[in-house]
Structure formats: C-alpha cells, structure tokens
Amino acid sequence: MKKWMGLFLFVLFFLSACAPTKPAEAVTIRVALLPILDGLPIVVAQQEGLFEKYNVKVEILPVSSGPERDQLVAAGQADAMINELTSVMFFNKETPQVQAVRFARTATAEQALFRVLAAKGANIQKAADLKGVPIGVSQATVIEYLTQRLLEVQGFQPDEIQTISVPKIPDRMALLASGELKAAMLPEPFATLAEQQGAVPLFDDRLAPGYSFSVISVRKALIDQHPQAVKGFLAAIEEATQHINADPQKYSGLMVEQKMVPAPLAESFRVPTYPLKGVPTEAQFTDALAWAKAKGYLDKDLTYSDCVNPKLLP
Structure with a gap:
C-alpha cells in the first residue's frame, strides 16, 4: 500500500510540475x-x-x-x-x-528640442543682442535652466541674462507674436510654428545637447x-x-x-x-x-x- 501511495504522490508531483503555470496578473x-x-x-x-x-x-x-x-x-x-x-x-x-x-x-547635434526666438521687428538678430533683454520662459523648469545654460555657453555672464515667467506656451507665443515679448524660449514644434509666423530664430539646444x-x-x-x-x-x-x-x-x-x-x-x-x-x-x-x-x-x-x-x- 505504501509503495502505491508513494507512486501516486510521485505522479501527482510530476504532473503538477509539468502543468503550465498561469502568468501573473498584469x-x-x-x-x-x-x-x-x-x-x-x-x-x-x-x-x-x-x-x-x-x-x-x-x-x-x-x-x-x-x-x-x-x-x-x-x-x-x-x-x-x-x-x-x-x-x-x-x-x-x-x-x-x-x-x-x-x-x-x-x-542631439542634429535635432533640437528647444529654440530661442526673437520677435519680428525687435531688432534682435543674434544671441549677443539678448544681453539685458527679458526672455520669456516657464520658471523653475527645464526651459529656464536651458535658457541660462545655452546663453552661458555663448559667453553670457549671469548678470547679463534676464528672463520673465510666462508659463503657458500659447501665451508665450502670443506675446512674442505681438512684440510684447522681445524674445522667448519655445519647444518644438511650437518654435517652428513661431518661425513661420515671423519670429526670428536665434539659437537652439543643438549648441549643447547634453543639457x-x-x-x-x-x-x-x-x-x-x-x-x-x-x-x-x-x-x-x-x-x-x-x-x-x-x-x-x-x-x-x-x-x-x-x-x-x-x-x-x-x-x-x-x-x-x-x-x-x-x-x-x-x-x-x-x-x-x-x-x-x-x-x-x-x-x-x-x-x-x-x-x-x-x-x-x-
């Protein structure tokens, strides 16, 4: 009897081990x-x-x-x-x-995520023209961080960099288009749209993509x-x-x-x-x-x- 009971338990163990396991619930x-x-x-x-x-x-x-x-x-x-x-x-x-x-x-060196643009008619044609000019950013975000780092890469001192907080992208674009903002940092694809609407592209994060x-x-x-x-x-x-x-x-x-x-x-x-x-x-x-x-x-x-x-x- 013990012999058959042992065989039964062995077969039961073998079958349970071979049975497909149910995947964990997602x-x-x-x-x-x-x-x-x-x-x-x-x-x-x-x-x-x-x-x-x-x-x-x-x-x-x-x-x-x-x-x-x-x-x-x-x-x-x-x-x-x-x-x-x-x-x-x-x-x-x-x-x-x-x-x-x-x-x-x-x-990357080939692909930008963010770009700084100047308002049409603001008489800003290059990065150096931004010294002392308030740049529209979203405060305490990668946009403000990136604006500072990219300007520093181009030789700006901290006291030459000015920003103004305009958190919402549509507001920043509208103020840039109207000239109330002389410059702004915008993410793609909104930077491309702003350029099509007349804004002047100055530089972007391809300058220092690691930031x-x-x-x-x-x-x-x-x-x-x-x-x-x-x-x-x-x-x-x-x-x-x-x-x-x-x-x-x-x-x-x-x-x-x-x-x-x-x-x-x-x-x-x-x-x-x-x-x-x-x-x-x-x-x-x-x-x-x-x-x-x-x-x-x-x-x-x-x-x-x-x-x-x-x-x-x-």
Missing part, C-alpha cells in the same frame, strides 16, 4: 500624459499592443498642464509621467517620491512594489521607439491625431527620432541640481540614486 500603470511629442512612443506602445506583450496594463490619463500632471502623481492617482530632472527634484525635496527611469526625448532632455518618471512606491511591471512598461516603450525610428512617417498621422503638433504644421512637421534606452548621467543630474540650488528653488542636496534609477531598463 499590473496597471496609470500614465499622466500631456499632448507632447515626447509621449509618442507611449501612445504607439498602447495602440500596437506592446504593453500587453510584456504583461502590463497601461491607462493613459490625458492632462493639459504640468501642474495638473504633478497633482495627479502627488495624489497617487497617476503612477508615471513625462517630466524633467528639476521636476523630479522638486517631488523629492522632502522624501523620494518619484524616479526618472528612462529618457523620453533628448536633443536638454525629458524623462519618464515613475512613483517610487510602484517601483518598490512592482519592479517587474515597470520593467515590462519600459520594454514595451523600447520596442515602440524602435518601431518609430525604423519608419517614422508611419506614425505621422498618429502624431497629428494626438494633437502633438499644431494644426498648421500637420502636413509638414516630421516625426522626430527618439532615444533608445538610457537615463541621465550623474553629471547631468549634478548640474541641474546646482542650478536649482543657485536659483533658490531647492535648499538641500539630493542624491542621484534617489532621483534616477537605471536598473529597470530592458
């Missing part, structure tokens, strides 16, 4: 997403079923402004977003809340609880990025449909090239932190490891 990641070019790989991954391929569910929550995005993440109503290193730092000034886990977009990038950030609580889900999320975005870069114009209609480009540019603006996996370096982090502290936006040191997490990339 974790849902809620992404607060602005209608910006930086988000195209996330939308492509969603529409082409790549998140499901990597066993993760993604819910895209459309937002219309940075403050709305930040509020959703701070309240735990969204898990991920596209933002910038300074934004990550502001989230983490008391305790680590979010981590940058991947580049979203980066400037200019956006990141995908995720709540640290989600990373700690579900690291495999975040890895799947990033693997899907990586595959979507490869699809876009291989055939960019295939996605031009989606870019327009998602209102990532202004209507007047729908036919002419080309899909940009997106960066493959990577995160900001410690040097990039240190420079952004030094700027934020010098401006008085932060009053304490933060650590790279609290704010940037490279361990989740595929």
Whole structure:
C-alpha cells in the first residue's frame, strides 16, 4: 500500500510540475500624459499592443498642464509621467517620491528640442543682442535652466541674462507674436510654428545637447512594489521607439491625431527620432541640481540614486 501511495504522490508531483503555470496578473500603470511629442512612443506602445506583450496594463490619463500632471502623481492617482530632472527634484525635496527611469526625448547635434526666438521687428538678430533683454520662459523648469545654460555657453555672464515667467506656451507665443515679448524660449514644434509666423530664430539646444532632455518618471512606491511591471512598461516603450525610428512617417498621422503638433504644421512637421534606452548621467543630474540650488528653488542636496534609477531598463 505504501509503495502505491508513494507512486501516486510521485505522479501527482510530476504532473503538477509539468502543468503550465498561469502568468501573473498584469499590473496597471496609470500614465499622466500631456499632448507632447515626447509621449509618442507611449501612445504607439498602447495602440500596437506592446504593453500587453510584456504583461502590463497601461491607462493613459490625458492632462493639459504640468501642474495638473504633478497633482495627479502627488495624489497617487497617476503612477508615471513625462517630466524633467528639476521636476523630479522638486517631488523629492522632502522624501523620494518619484524616479526618472528612462529618457523620453533628448536633443542631439542634429535635432533640437528647444529654440530661442526673437520677435519680428525687435531688432534682435543674434544671441549677443539678448544681453539685458527679458526672455520669456516657464520658471523653475527645464526651459529656464536651458535658457541660462545655452546663453552661458555663448559667453553670457549671469548678470547679463534676464528672463520673465510666462508659463503657458500659447501665451508665450502670443506675446512674442505681438512684440510684447522681445524674445522667448519655445519647444518644438511650437518654435517652428513661431518661425513661420515671423519670429526670428536665434539659437537652439543643438549648441549643447547634453543639457536638454525629458524623462519618464515613475512613483517610487510602484517601483518598490512592482519592479517587474515597470520593467515590462519600459520594454514595451523600447520596442515602440524602435518601431518609430525604423519608419517614422508611419506614425505621422498618429502624431497629428494626438494633437502633438499644431494644426498648421500637420502636413509638414516630421516625426522626430527618439532615444533608445538610457537615463541621465550623474553629471547631468549634478548640474541641474546646482542650478536649482543657485536659483533658490531647492535648499538641500539630493542624491542621484534617489532621483534616477537605471536598473529597470530592458
């Protein structure tokens, strides 16, 4: 009897070991997403079923402004977003809340993300003409940071750089077009539209691309609880990025449909090239932190490891 019982248990163990295992239930990641070019790989991954391929569910929550995005993440109503290193730092000034886990977009020597333009008729033709001229920026963001760093690259002293806060891009464009702003920093594709409307391009972040990038950030609580889900999320975005870069114009209609480009540019603006996996370096982090502290936006040191997490990339 014992012999047969042992055989029965062996067969039962063997069958259970050979039985297909049920995949873990997919974790849902809620992404607060602005209608910006930086988000195209996330939308492509969603529409082409790549998140499901990597066993993760993604819910895209459309937002219309940075403050709305930040509020959703701070309240735990969204898990991920596209933002910038300074934004990550502001989230983490008391305790680590979010981590940058991947580049979203980066400037390169061939491709600009931001451009400084002068108003038509402002008699500003080159960067040197901006000394003492207030430049419209979004305060305490990558736009203000980048404006200062690009002017410094061109020999400006801190006391020669003046900025004025105009947070909303449409307002900045309107003031530039009317001449009430003599100069402004604008992201693409709005910089291209402003140029078409008569603004004078002066310089852009191709001068020093290492300063200019956006990141995908995720709540640290989600990373700690579900690291495999975040890895799947990033693997899907990586595959979507490869699809876009291989055939960019295939996605031009989606870019327009998602209102990532202004209507007047729908036919002419080309899909940009997106960066493959990577995160900001410690040097990039240190420079952004030094700027934020010098401006008085932060009053304490933060650590790279609290704010940037490279361990989740595929």
